[in-house]
Amino acid sequence: MKKLIATLALSAAFAAPVLAQAPGGLRGPTLDTIKARGQLICGVNTALPGFSAPDAQGVWRGLDVDLCKAIAAAVFGDANKVRFVPTTSQQRFVALQSGEIDVLTRNATQTFARDVSLGLHEAGVNFYDGQGFIVRKASNIASARQLDGATVCVQPGTTTELNLADYFRAQKMKFTPVVIERLEENIAAYQAGRCDAYTTDASGLAAIRTSLAVPGDHIILPERISKEPLGPMVRKGDDQWLAIVKWTLRAMIEAEEYGVNQANVDEMLKSTDPVVQRVLGVQGGFGAMMGLDNKWAYNIVKQIGNYGDSFERNVGVKTPLALERGINDLWTKGGLMYAIPLR
Ligand SMILES: N[C@@H](CCC(=O)N[C@@H](CS)C(=O)NCC(=O)O)C(=O)O
Structure with a gap:
């Protein structure tokens, strides 16, 4: 009996820090609604090639589309569990406020008024523009x-x-x-x-x-x-969902910084670098803290790639848009892409 109490006390001591970070503080209705529906609904642009537009086969493609699909990969482990809702400049915020869409991933500039008085949260910047x-x-x-x-x-x-x-x-x-x-x-x-x-x-x-x-x-x-900092937006009032969207983008940027890309992500599972291990869910349990699988960011990189993979595929110098990375490069290369640490 004594041994059992000692064992329980010991496991409680070890469990405590984990419990303190458990998703208790991060619960909201959005993730449950999306899971029950079996599909994420993203508000995207009507037709902006390179960012969000349907191709000749009607398949949505672009940097903003990739961000949406990355969120689906984080939530479902399947980047295709998405429905795209095209939104015009005037409809987009109403679509988000009314709950028609779960997240807006569409060339929307983050501004004071939009962040403070529209009932919406900015959830990062995926393209610095002007x-x-x-x-x-x-x-x-x-x-x-x-x-x-x-x-x-x-x-x-x-x-x-x-x-x-x-x-x-x-x-x-x-x-x-x-x-x-x-x-x-x-x-x-x-x-x-x-x-x-x-x-x-x-x-x-x-x-x-x-x-x-x-x-x-x-x-x-x-x-x-x-200055046009373009990025995803969510409704206010659901911290869990805000965290999931924010950290999806950050994980893509962090993966690029640490050399984890779509081609090498499986190999990188064996990396001894603690940052890579945390990003890929080998250690740290960060997915669970947001109510997700710990492989959430692995799934993002495996299915969509890191931020640089997505940039080059959709808008980079080898695409019709032929955009240089410029200020959208990593901070280590003179740009503004700087993901706060995953730890
Ligand atoms: N970034 C600016 C402009 C974004 C914007 O909506 N631009 C227009 C012109 S490129 C657009 O995407 N229109 C697509 C549409 O309304 O269907 C903003 O957030 O207000």
């Missing part, structure tokens, strides 16, 4: 400073619309906004010459340029007139 302009080459405009008096097409419900007004006011230049609700109508209006320039995030411009009749007839001006 707003720019696209113009016809034939216009001989080489700088945004030459846009005085221009007609500029823009989508409402965006930071773009607000920055546009700020920029022209600050530059003491005049412009005529042509505010058109739908993206495809904006592009059609720009192509038809109804506006001298179209403005949005530079990533959006690169994506849109690939879909123009003759991409080479258009140039993206060099100025970036704003």
Whole structure:
């Protein structure tokens, strides 16, 4: 009996730190709802090649689509348990607020107002961007400073619309906004010459340029007139779900930093590096603390890859968008991608 009490006391002593970190503090309805449904619902863009757009076979692809699929891999161990809901600039936040979607993974800029007063949480940045302009080459405009008096097409419900007004006011230049609700109508209006320039995030411009009749007839001006930290968003009030979305992105960035990629992830299970072991769930039990399998991040990297894998596959220099990593590179390479430690 004494021996039994001693054994129980000993195991309790060892169990205590684990229990203290158990998912008790991180429970919320979203994960249970998603699991019961058997599918994650992500709000994505309607059609922004490289970020989120259906391919010729109707399969959704892109950096934002990958992030959504990575969350499904973390939750279900299966990146395909996802339904994509295309959202326009104006619908997207309502779709999230109303519960139509579980998470928004769509070129949404994180701002004070959106974080504080929309009832939504920003859950990290998966693409650091800035707003720019696209113009016809034939216009001989080489700088945004030459846009005085221009007609500029823009989508409402965006930071773009607000920055546009700020920029022209600050530059003491005049412009005529042509505010058109739908993206495809904006592009059609720009192509038809109804506006001298179209403005949005530079990533959006690169994506849109690939879909123009003759991409080479258009140039993206060099100025970036704003900061556009683009990233996933969730509803407020569910810390567990916020953690899952945040840590999915962080795990992809951390995996890249520690050299764990889609091709070597199985080999890396044998790594003696404690960081790699924690990321891949070999030790630490971090998945369980969020109500997930401890192989959550292994599943992400195995099925989707690390952040760099996804970047290069969707928007990198070898893709039609041909984007350099630039500020989206790891902090160890001069960029801003810095995942807080998984420990
Ligand atoms: N990052 C900006 C702009 C995002 C945005 O919605 N951009 C437009 C132009 S690229 C878009 O994605 N439109 C797609 C649609 O409405 O279908 C924001 O969050 O307000």
